Amino acid sequence: MSKILIVLLACLACTLAVDGNKGACQTGKYTDVNVDWNRYLGRWYNVAVSKSFRYSDITDKCTLANYSLNDDGTIKVDNQAIKSNGNLNKALGTATIVAPGHLKVKFSVFQPVGGNYEIVYIDDDYSIVTVVGCNGLGFLGYSDVWVLARDYKVSQEKINFALQAAQNLGFDISDVNLAGISACDSF
Numbered sequence: 001m002s003k004i005l006i007v008l009l010a011c012l013a014c015t016l017a018v019d020g021n022k023g024a025c026q027t028g029k030y031t032d033v034n035v036d037w038n039r040y041l042g043r044w045y046n047v048a049v050s051k052s053f054r055y056s057d058i059t060d061k062c063t064l065a066n067y068s069l070n071d072d073g074t075i076k077v078d079n080q081a082i083k084s085n086g087n088l089n090k091a092l093g094t095a096t097i098v099a100p101g102h103l104k105v106k107f108s109v110f111q112p113v114g115g116n117y118e119i120v121y122i123d124d125d126y127s128i129v130t131v132v133g134c135n136g137l138g139f140l141g142y143s144d145v146w147v148l149a150r151d152y153k154v155s156q157e158k159i160n161f162a163l164q165a166a167q168n169l170g171f172d173i174s175d176v177n178l179a180g181i182s183a184c185d186s187f
């Protein structure tokens with residue numbers, strides 16, 4: 001292996017290590033939540049998100065997702081966010097249900113494996129949910145935590161409670177930010 005490649009790999013590893021909420025990557029082991037995916041469909045606002053989150057930028061505002069059923073039983077993922085330049089950005093994906101609280105999400109046919117999307121908490125009303133995504137292998141692994149709510153004006157107490165569920169499982173929630181939800185007012 002060339003020196004340059006080693007340096008590049010080391011840089012990538014340290015970037016991910018600093019970036020991701022490492023330490024709680026046990027994909028498929030903490031999915032106790034039995035999600036009724038029909039109740040889960042529809043619009044959710046991204047009310048809190050890890051800085052390392054791969055599918056949005058820290059400056060994105062009013063990030064939301066709309067889940068609907070595809071004819072083949074997969075779930076259509078329709079994400080959108082307002083970018084810092086004011087433009088609306090959309091990303092379409094497909095989620096496959098792999099376990100009661102576990103989806104694999106792909107945003108491109110070129111994506112070799114779907115990203116893990118695991119639900120570790122949902123309230124009885126299906127009004128707020130905590131999702132963790134644990135991806136990558138070994139020391140290159142990284143994890144994200146994010147909270148989705150039906151109403152972007154959900155209370156901070158509820159958001160904190162939802163984040164606690166991830167923290168209880170060993171996730172580092174110290175870099176989780178509110179995701180520009182006040183911008184949803186003008187949307």
Ligand SMILES: *[C@@H]1O[C@H](CO)[C@@H](O)[C@H](O)[C@H]1NC(C)=O
Nearest residue numbers: 042043066067068069076078
């Ligand atoms: C969600 O997507 C479905 C299917 O495309 C659409 O019918 C529905 O109106 C959308 N809902 C929202 C709130 O955007």
